Amino acid sequence: MRIAVSDLDLRYGDLIAARKITFDVRPGEFVSLIGPSGCGKSSVLRALGGLQPPSGGEITIDGDRVRGPQPTRMAYVFQDLALFPWRTARRNVEVPLELRGVPRKQRRERAEQLLARVGLTDAADQHPAQLSGGMRQRVAIARALACDAGILLLDEPFAALDEQTRLRLGGELRRLLEEEGKTVVFVTHSLQEAAYLSDRIVVLSPRPATVKEVITVPSPRPEVGSAEFHRLHAHLTDLLFAAEPA
Amino acid sequence: MKAAAYATVTLVTLLAWWLLTATGVTNPLILPPLGDVVAALRQQDPATWAAAMAVTTVRATAGFAAATVLAVPVGVLVGRNATLSHAYEPLLATLTAVPLVVLYPVLAATLGLGTSSKVALGGLYAFFPIAIATIRAVGQTDPVLVTAMRSMGATHGRVIRAVVVPSALPGIVAGLRIGFGLALVTVIAGEFIAGDDGVGYQLAASSQGYQSADLFAWVVLAVVLTIAVNTVFTFLATTLERTLRR
Numbered sequence: 001m002r003i004a005v006s007d008l009d010l011r012y013g014d015l016i017a018a019r020k021i022t023f024d025v026r027p028g029e030f031v032s033l034i035g036p037s038g039c040g041k042s043s044v045l046r047a048l049g050g051l052q053p054p055s056g057g058e059i060t061i062d063g064d065r066v067r068g069p070q071p072t073r074m075a076y077v078f079q080d081l082a083l084f085p086w087r088t089a090r091r092n093v094e095v096p097l098e099l100r101g102v103p104r105k106q107r108r109e110r111a112e113q114l115l116a117r118v119g120l121t122d123a124a125d126q127h128p129a130q131l132s133g134g135m136r137q138r139v140a141i142a143r144a145l146a147c148d149a150g151i152l153l154l155d156e157p158f159a160a161l162d163e164q165t166r167l168r169l170g171g172e173l174r175r176l177l178e179e180e181g182k183t184v185v186f187v188t189h190s191l192q193e194a195a196y197l198s199d200r201i202v203v204l205s206p207r208p209a210t211v212k213e214v215i216t217v218p219s220p221r222p223e224v225g226s227a228e229f230h231r232l233h234a235h236l237t238d239l240l241f242a243a244e245p246a
Numbered sequence: 247m248k249a250a251a252y253a254t255v256t257l258v259t260l261l262a263w264w265l266l267t268a269t270g271v272t273n274p275l276i277l278p279p280l281g282d283v284v285a286a287l288r289q290q291d292p293a294t295w296a297a298a299m300a301v302t303t304v305r306a307t308a309g310f311a312a313a314t315v316l317a318v319p320v321g322v323l324v325g326r327n328a329t330l331s332h333a334y335e336p337l338l339a340t341l342t343a344v345p346l347v348v349l350y351p352v353l354a355a356t357l358g359l360g361t362s363s364k365v366a367l368g369g370l371y372a373f374f375p376i377a378i379a380t381i382r383a384v385g386q387t388d389p390v391l392v393t394a395m396r397s398m399g400a401t402h403g404r405v406i407r408a409v410v411v412p413s414a415l416p417g418i419v420a421g422l423r424i425g426f427g428l429a430l431v432t433v434i435a436g437e438f439i440a441g442d443d444g445v446g447y448q449l450a451a452s453s454q455g456y457q458s459a460d461l462f463a464w465v466v467l468a469v470v471l472t473i474a475v476n477t478v479f480t481f482l483a484t485t486l487e488r489t490l491r492r
């Protein structure tokens with residue numbers, strides 16, 4: 001599925017969160033949005049997901065204008081995960097299936113399958129509070145997969161984790177989503193993460209977010225530590241920390 | 247563990263009562279000897295006290311049920327709306343403090359001295375704590391959970407049922423408990439003020455004749471009733487939480 005964002009403006013009253021954002025995401029692509037904290041990344045992602053109306057410009061998916069949530073096309077992983085604390089891991093994964101009216105038994109089987117897919121077979125009956133940050137993260141991803149949507153929108157899904165776990169989970173996630181053939185928009189403020197996971201990187205300026213540059217990562221993606229990776233990292237650093245015109 | 251604690255408290259109370267009266271420190275009119283009360287309880291026809299307790303329980307339950315049916319939906323509606331809850335919460339909180347029992351003569355004049363006026367009084371008292379607890383609990387729903395549910399395609403009704411109610415349930419149940427307690431107390435008060443049946447009437451009848459032992463027998467029965475009703479309430483509340491928060 002192809003996402004096209006053109007001249008997107010986002011405002012909260014007088015506050016301008018994003019201005020004239022234009023980029024596209026091709027089917028099966030993994031695109032990162034990177035920018036400093038508070039620049040408007042989450043706002044752009046919410047607009048993509050139809051959770052926030054654009055103040056100007058438009059967003060289309062396969063040519064259809066986004067006007068509201070489209071659960072059959074897009075699934076969301078929220079910055080603070082948004083797991084239902086009173087539900088077990090399995091019952092959290094069942095939510096999108098419940099909303100589609102899948103019968104109880106199939107729901108359960110599918111949820112268990114997906115939990116196995118993210119390596120959480122044993123945690124199915126635990127509540128989120130009983131799980132580690134990394135495990136909660138996997139539950140949220142399994143729940144997003146349960147939506148059976150072609151597009152996944154992820155908002156800093158690993159922000160709460162340490163750098164090592166973050167890169168490991170990121171790698172696992174990337175492989176998993178590739179196998180599932182998902183189109184991915186991934187918001188992050190981590191250079192490492194963006195450089196390590198993406199096919200393309202949309203670099204945003206501080207608020208109001210504007211597109212500074214869209215970087216295409218060479219294929220095959222460079223390994224962490226390689227000279228190529230360092231070049232990419234350095235380029236991102238330059239873009240993000242370049243002095244702003246006064 | 248809990249049962250042991252209750253048993254100990256009960257035994258200590260009875261022992262203190264027995265000691266106070268047997269040693270003659272207290273005026274028998276204020277605190278009759280334990281033995282006399284036991285004798286009075288024995289003399290009572292079980293049919294009489296069973297009937298009185300049944301009448302009172304039915305009235306309190308009816309008032310409580312009517313209050314719940316009104317207060318929970320009102321609370322959800324007001325609690326979901328920031329403007330409404332700012333406007334109504336303080337008003338409701340103030341109304342709670344008004345000694346509505348002074349309205350009983352009005353209720354009795356319009357609804358008669360029988361069951362209706364007592365149910366109305368009980369219901370009136372139960373309404374406010376339930377509505378306030380619901381407004382507060384609903385107002386604390388995590389907006390992220392609501393957004394997540396919406397992104398997965400839930401309708402407004404579904405959001406209420408699957409997010410707002412389960413997340414607010416512990417708070418609502420706390421309100422229901424207070425509401426039921428108040429309904430019971432005010433039904434007994436109503437029966438005490440006027441009428442010819444129920445635990446309150448029996449208390450009034452025996453207190454007017456300075457039949458201390460009889461009066462205390464009815465106090466003991468009222469306490470037993472409260473404990474029984476509370477136990478049933480706790481059981482039902484636990485069942486409700488198990489059903490709605492899974």
Ligand SMILES: Nc1ncnc2c1ncn2[C@@H]1O[C@H](COP(=O)(O)OP(=O)(O)O)[C@@H](O)[C@H]1O
Pocket residue numbers: 012015017035036037038039040041042043044207
């Ligand atoms: N619902 C909202 N109402 C008002 N302002 C908001 C809202 N959400 C975000 N903002 C503001 O918009 C700007 C961008 O926020 P956000 O998109 O969350 O940035 P990021 O995800 O890049 O950290 C911030 O200044 C933030 O305070």
Ligand SMILES: [Mg+2]
Pocket residue numbers: 041042043079155156
């Ligand atoms: Mg954000």
